[in-house]
Amino acid sequence: MTNDASRRAFLKRSSMLAMAGAAAPWALNLAAMSQAAAATATDYKALVCVFLYGGNDYGNTLIPTDSARYAAYQGMRPTQAYTQDQLAATVLNPSVALAGGLQYAIAPELAPLLPIFNAGKMGVMLNVGTLVQPTTKAQYTAGNVPLPPRLFSHNDQQSVWQASSPEGATSGWGGRMGDLFESGNGNAVFTCVNVSGNAVYLAGKTATQYQVSTNGPVSLNGVSKPLFGSAACSAALKSLVTASSTNVFENEYARITARSLDAGGTLSSALAGGPTINTPFPAPGTNGLADQLKLVARMISTADAVGAKRQVFFVSMGGFDTHDGLATVHPGLLTAVA
Amino acid sequence: MTVESSEDLRPLAVGSEPPAPVFSVSPALSALSAATLAASLAACGGGGGASPSPAPEPPPPPPPVAPTEAQASRFLAQASMGASRAEIASVVSLGYAGWLDAQFSLPVTDSRWDWLVAQGYTAFTHKNDEAGFDACAWRKLLGAPDTLRQRIVLALSEIFVVAIDGLVGGGWRQFSAAAWTDLLEANAFGSHRAWLQHMSASVAMGNYLTFRASAKEDPVSGALPDENYARELMQLFTIGLVMLNQDGTPQLAGGATTPTYQLADITGLARVFTGWDFDLQGQNVGTGTSTPDFVRRPMIQVPSRYETGAKTFLGTTIPAGTDATTGLGLALDAIFAHPNVAPFFSRQLIQRLVTSNPSPAYVARVAAVFSDDGSGTRGNLEAVIRALLLDDEARNPADPSTFGKLREPILRLTGWARAFSVSSPSGLWAIGDTSDAAKGLAQSPLRSPSVFNFFRPGYVPPNTALDDDALEAPEFQIVNESSVVGCVNWLQRAVAGSIADLTPDYGALLPLADDAGALLAELNLVLAANQIGAATLAALATAVGSMASGSDTARRARINAALVLVLAAPEYIVQK
Numbered sequence: 001m002t003n004d005a006s007r008r009a010f011l012k013r014s015s016m017l018a019m020a021g022a023a024a025p026w027a028l029n030l031a032a033m034s035q036a037a038a039a040t041a042t043d044y045k046a047l048v049c050v051f052l053y054g055g056n057d058y059g060n061t062l063i064p065t066d067s068a069r070y071a072a073y074q075g076m077r078p079t080q081a082y083t084q085d086q087l088a089a090t091v092l093n094p095s096v097a098l099a100g101g102l103q104y105a106i107a108p109e110l111a112p113l114l115p116i117f118n119a120g121k122m123g124v125m126l127n128v129g130t131l132v133q134p135t136t137k138a139q140y141t142a143g144n145v146p147l148p149p150r151l152f153s154h155n156d157q158q159s160v161w162q163a164s165s166p167e168g169a170t171s172g173w174g175g176r177m178g179d180l181f182e183s184g185n186g187n188a189v190f191t192c193v194n195v196s197g198n199a200v201y202l203a204g205k206t207a208t209q210y211q212v213s214t215n216g217p218v219s220l221n222g223v224s225k226p227l228f229g230s231a232a233c234s235a236a237l238k239s240l241v242t243a244s245s246t247n248v249f250e251n252e253y254a255r256i257t258a259r260s261l262d263a264g265g266t267l268s269s270a271l272a273g274g275p276t277i278n279t280p281f282p283a284p285g286t287n288g289l290a291d292q293l294k295l296v297a298r299m300i301s302t303a304d305a306v307g308a309k310r311q312v313f314f315v316s317m318g319g320f321d322t323h324d325g326l327a328t329v330h331p332g333l334l335t336a337v338a
Numbered sequence: 339m340t341v342e343s344s345e346d347l348r349p350l351a352v353g354s355e356p357p358a359p360v361f362s363v364s365p366a367l368s369a370l371s372a373a374t375l376a377a378s379l380a381a382c383g384g385g386g387g388a389s390p391s392p393a394p395e396p397p398p399p400p401p402p403v404a405p406t407e408a409q410a411s412r413f414l415a416q417a418s419m420g421a422s423r424a425e426i427a428s429v430v431s432l433g434y435a436g437w438l439d440a441q442f443s444l445p446v447t448d449s450r451w452d453w454l455v456a457q458g459y460t461a462f463t464h465k466n467d468e469a470g471f472d473a474c475a476w477r478k479l480l481g482a483p484d485t486l487r488q489r490i491v492l493a494l495s496e497i498f499v500v501a502i503d504g505l506v507g508g509g510w511r512q513f514s515a516a517a518w519t520d521l522l523e524a525n526a527f528g529s530h531r532a533w534l535q536h537m538s539a540s541v542a543m544g545n546y547l548t549f550r551a552s553a554k555e556d557p558v559s560g561a562l563p564d565e566n567y568a569r570e571l572m573q574l575f576t577i578g579l580v581m582l583n584q585d586g587t588p589q590l591a592g593g594a595t596t597p598t599y600q601l602a603d604i605t606g607l608a609r610v611f612t613g614w615d616f617d618l619q620g621q622n623v624g625t626g627t628s629t630p631d632f633v634r635r636p637m638i639q640v641p642s643r644y645e646t647g648a649k650t651f652l653g654t655t656i657p658a659g660t661d662a663t664t665g666l667g668l669a670l671d672a673i674f675a676h677p678n679v680a681p682f683f684s685r686q687l688i689q690r691l692v693t694s695n696p697s698p699a700y701v702a703r704v705a706a707v708f709s710d711d712g713s714g715t716r717g718n719l720e721a722v723i724r725a726l727l728l729d730d731e732a733r734n735p736a737d738p739s740t741f742g743k744l745r746e747p748i749l750r751l752t753g754w755a756r757a758f759s760v761s762s763p764s765g766l767w768a769i770g771d772t773s774d775a776a777k778g779l780a781q782s783p784l785r786s787p788s789v790f791n792f793f794r795p796g797y798v799p800p801n802t803a804l805d806d807d808a809l810e811a812p813e814f815q816i817v818n819e820s821s822v823v824g825c826v827n828w829l830q831r832a833v834a835g836s837i838a839d840l841t842p843d844y845g846a847l848l849p850l851a852d853d854a855g856a857l858l859a860e861l862n863l864v865l866a867a868n869q870i871g872a873a874t875l876a877a878l879a880t881a882v883g884s885m886a887s888g889s890d891t892a893r894r895a896r897i898n899a900a901l902v903l904v905l906a907a908p909e910y911i912v913q914k
Binding site: 053054076078079150151152153154155156167168170171175194197198200203204205206207208209210211212213214215217218219220221222227228229230232233235236237239240241243245246247248249250251252253254255256257259260261263264318321323324325 | 548551552559560561564566569573579601604694738739740742743744775776787788790794796798799800801802803804805807809811814815816817818819820821822823824826827830834874877878880881882884885895896898899902903906907908909911912914
């Protein structure tokens with residue numbers, strides 16, 4: 001794909017998006033974003049997906065504060081609602097005020113994000129979700145509009161968020177984005193990087209997610225140092241764990257190990273030569289999400305060294321399926337995020 | 339029945355505080371499926387139970403051919419926490435079915451709970467921590483002589499998932515997790531229906547899936563009963579999302595699947611799980627939770643919070659006014675009777691023990707035993723386990739290129755530990771939490787990140803040949819660039835005796851170690867059921883053979899190196 005072609009494709013998608021407005025299916029929005037990130041640029045861009053497993057409660061994250069809608073919010077969750085007083089310090093004042101006097105605050109626990117918003121470096125996306133089309137409660141009750149597959153099944157809805165289809169999906173939109181631009185990266189293996197576990201979000205048709213720990217790549221001790229004193233055994237170990245096989249399970253296992261050993265060395269060298277990260281992070285081990293994001297920052301800072309121009313990162317945090325614990329558990333989770 | 343050394347395990351505790359109730363299955367219930375098990379009948383009867391007056395005696399079947407050592411080791415990879423020379427000899431001597439009989443008759447050893455008590459974890463300072471649980475879990479997985487039961491407990495803990503970090507209500511997470519695992523252990527060979535009852539009354543599940551203290555609908559606030567357990571009880575634990583054929587394949591109508599339930603079924607069932615709460619024996623919360631005892635008492639009813647109205651789900655209606663205990667029983671009866679339960683459970687248990695992609699016919703044979711163990715009993719887990727492990731597909735797989743499963747990291751650890759009678763001389767088993775992918779095993783007992791287990795039964799690794807062939811490989815969900823390396827690094831430390839005070843007994847290997855070929859052949863048999871091919875083994879023998887020899891220090895280095903190589907070999911990691 002030429003630069004012009006990709007730009008045209010992006011513009012075309014963008015204009016479709018503009019016409020469709022807020023009613024555009026979310027998948028189309030995401031496809032448009034992937035075009036925006038396309039392949040042949042010489043600059044660097046990264047997308048970092050922060051996935052909140054269990055599903056963050058939107059209602060106590062972004063809270064309407066104009067009086068009519070605050071009253072509705074408070075009425076729907078009387079025992080779980082923030083008070084207007086609690087929200088006063090985190091009211092959002094966008095550069096262009098919302099029509100009709102609509103106003104929102106972010107949860108007080110998210111106060112550290114407020115300066116970022118005020119600096120114009122943070123946006124709030126409204127009406128984003130997995131619905132197939134805008135749906136009213138009446139339509140939902142009547143069952144006369146298509147609904148997301150396996151609605152309310154947690155694992156399936158996570159998969160729909162990540163891949164647009166329920167569990168069993170084998171590619172996600174981060175990975176499909178990676179498909180578009182992995183050829184533009186000097187080392188394709190660092191296109192889709194997961195600092196959490198495995199996630200279908202980062203699986204493409206050709207792009208494969210590369211998993212890295214918060215401390216960077218893990219080296220195989222028996223290979224990096226003689227195995228119980230034996231260089232011959234180290235060599236045998238390296239050959240053993242990366243050998244192809246006619247058994248598909250063995251072969252896939254060895255393929256992942258080979259990728260780990262090959263990419264790990266490259267990335268370790270790059271990270272070792274990277275700049276000091278001056279952003280203050282919480283002490284290691286005290287906030288798992290922060291540890292993941294710090295590694296992402298280190299990888300971004302050394303992207304040049306591995307020839308990466310476009311990267312998609314995935315980090316995550318769990319525990320958001322709070323059920324009865326919303327009022328007690330959710331604020332702490334938001335504090336960790338902020 | 340003689341068992342392997344049990345010096346590290348205390349004798350079965352017989353104190354004033356009895357262990358969790360043991361559900362025992364009469365040997366008479368474990369009648370075999372004649373079609374699948376004909377060859378093994380001669381070995382039956384070792385359970386020692388008297389059958390009710392038998393029908394006319396069938397002609398005696400031909401005596402079974404004794405398994406070879408390699409066959410025995412392969413069987414143990416499916417049916418135990420790991421083979422050892424002693425267990426291999428036992429399988430060769432008793433035959434597959436005879437070995438199963440012997441295992442089914444082994445008593446449950448002293449509980450995780452009692453170990454925690456003995457170690458002093460009842461001290462109030464532990465009310466809000468998890469200290470002790472990992473140790474009491476590992477101790478059993480690595481050392482308890484009822485190795486089949488331990489394997490089933492591990493498997494069941496990955497189907498009926500509870501994780502210790504979610505056992506927060508009331509504190510004492512280590513005791514709650516221990517009580518849950520002890521409960522799984524007590525029911526591992528029992529009745530599926532009885533298990534559903536125990537699970538639904540357990541404090542661990544009540545806390546984990548948040549229905550403990552769930553209350554009836556509040557007309558003022560609009561709050562509804564908590565739906566968490568009602569949903570996962572159906573989706574994950576019993577019937578799944580879509581209607582199944584008895585062979586585990588989805589029923590298709592015009593190419594589309596049929597959902598097993600709708601949201602209304604969950605809302606209806608959630609009303610059953612209201613009013614349940616801790617049994618504090620009349621004490622206030624502070625006093626009642628000051629010791630851990632309440633976490634292993636079945637939950638009791640708080641009538642003021644119970645939804646007394648009618649409850650409709652899955653085509654069943656529990657009439658208004660039915661008392662809570664009766665209502666729970668009726669609800670579980672209805673779920674247990676659902677035709678999906680047999681194939682849904684059977685297929686997952688096959689995946690945990692034998693192969694990731696069982697044929698539909700194999701699933702159907704096991705599901706049939708679940709539905710009727712031969713004596714009219716449904717959900718007899720002992721019969722299901724027996725049928726599953728003795729099935730011809732388990733013993734004689736048709737396609738070795740796709741048969742089998744990845745050994746999960748816990749089983750790679752226990753495989754080594756069981757083979758070499760690993761002990762913890764201090765008795766503390768301080769292996770700890772091994773969840774970290776980079777520094778641990780990417781897996782640790784009862785530490786799944788969510789109710790969806792470490793891995794999903796239907797997981798297909800994206801963008802792989804497995805994906806191309808639509809092959810499921812659940813354990814691959816925790817395989818990635820960090821964990822493949824982290825696991826080998828951890829095992830290297832274990833092999834060398836650098837994990838806590840874990841102490842392997844390599845006495846039987848030392849005489850072989852000067853002969854690298856003999857050493858690797860022994861490891862291949864015991865650990866890998868001879869599934870590491872000759873070419874690989876020769877390459878490893880050449881490398882190990884280049885090491886120094888002739889002293890015990892040199893021999894120990896050879897043993898350590900050979901063990902790491904075998905434990906890291908893909909031909910070992912994939913259990914075929």
